Amino acid sequence: MNISYSFFGYAEVFAEGESILDLINLCMTNSLPYGQTRRVSGGVIFLFRLAYIRRLEALCRQHGIDICVRRRGGLPVWMYARRHRYGLMTGMLFAAFIVILAQKFIWHIDVVGNESMTTSEILCVLEGYGLKSGSYIPSLNTDKIQNRVLIDTDKISWISVNINGNTASVEVREASGGESDAGSDTPANLVAAKAGQIIQVQLLGGNAVVRAGETVSEGQLLVSGLFDSKNDGFRVTRAEGKVYAHTSEEFYIKIPYAYEQKVYTGAQYCDEYLNFFDFSVKISKNSGNLYALYDKISIVDNYSFFDGGVLPVSKTTDTYLEYEMRAATHTTAEAEELAYFELSQRLADLSADATLIRKVIMPEIHEDFFALRCVIVCIEDIARTVEFDVDMTETESEDAHE
């Protein structure tokens, strides 16, 4: 049987005697196609598409042609017989959607090449330009997305977006850290980021106005980008270099004995959602009002094929853990341990260029709190680049200095 008859549905129509010829002529006159006619005992069976049966029966009644519809079959008849099996129908519609329509949408975005930037961070950036799971593929302009990401994001130096089937492959190269103003021509001075005593000036450009041994305060000019050439007037340049100095810094860390402690009560519940592209359907029961204080943990499980291809279907599980704040008290030893821990965190945040020369720690025990006073002396680069604008309007020249 022709597959179109099975797909769109068919009906077997039996005619005998004079009705055979009348039926054939009726079909020719009214453009009613039929196929796969066969002779049986007593007559002929014609195969009509299900869509024509109603019209055929009406015409036969009108012309007095005696026919008999013996059997109906095909996919529409099969589905109608199972119309109460909602799961089956839903599954078939879903499969048809997946096969036909879902090919036009992005199912998964694969990000490679990122090191310091997280994948979710990059996905968030791409979502701002229309590329996300569920995006309509024909509407995506990958060249435009690549250019916009490079222009608007400093952290990425190169990006490639390719769409293969339903998967978008994104390859990135992050911008290297370091001197972001390398190669810039904007005039600039170097000023002191903090107070200190100059040890060494490593000059790469500009006019040094301090020398080793001098004490400078925060914001003081160290290297000038302005040259007075005496003969040709002032000339501007970009001051570059490093100025190492002894610096001193004091930390005061205070840990109170009384504090509020987060204690989990043990009560928790979960909400589960089934996600299809951007649509979410809750598949767990409603559990009433949320707790007054709680921590929420969300876990997303993506479903995939056996060969690793990721489906646009995922399950989100939100777990709510109730907690309460209780008054608690540190012992002196605990407070001291916490203070030293915080001090180590502060010292770790020092600049990578800084070299710790001396550290003096003075603990203080008070009635209500424990404190640590720490004075550190470092050698570090205190130069900070400050750019300035130059007014190119010509003015009358003045006599030079003394």
Add this chain to the structure above:
Amino acid sequence: MRDEHKKAADGNIFRAVISKTQLPCDLLEGEFRLEMRGRRELFVSGCRRILKYSEREMVIRAKVFDVFIEGEGLVCASYHYSGIAINGLVKTIRLEGFE
């Protein structure tokens, strides 16, 4: 009689136009056409109605002539907008009427 002469005259004009322009006749919609594949398949288009239908004989009316098809196990296998497919062992095809 007058109509038959008129039809004959129209047919001559039609043949003259076709031969002058060298256009294939079957390009014109509704022109009778019969295609045979072996001895068991016939495809007929441009016919008006079937006058007789049996296993051994079929009579098809074209525009101005009748087509007699004789054989064994003849059956109109299918009909689509372009024509009828006839299956069966064909022994004789005869045309009668005005051209």
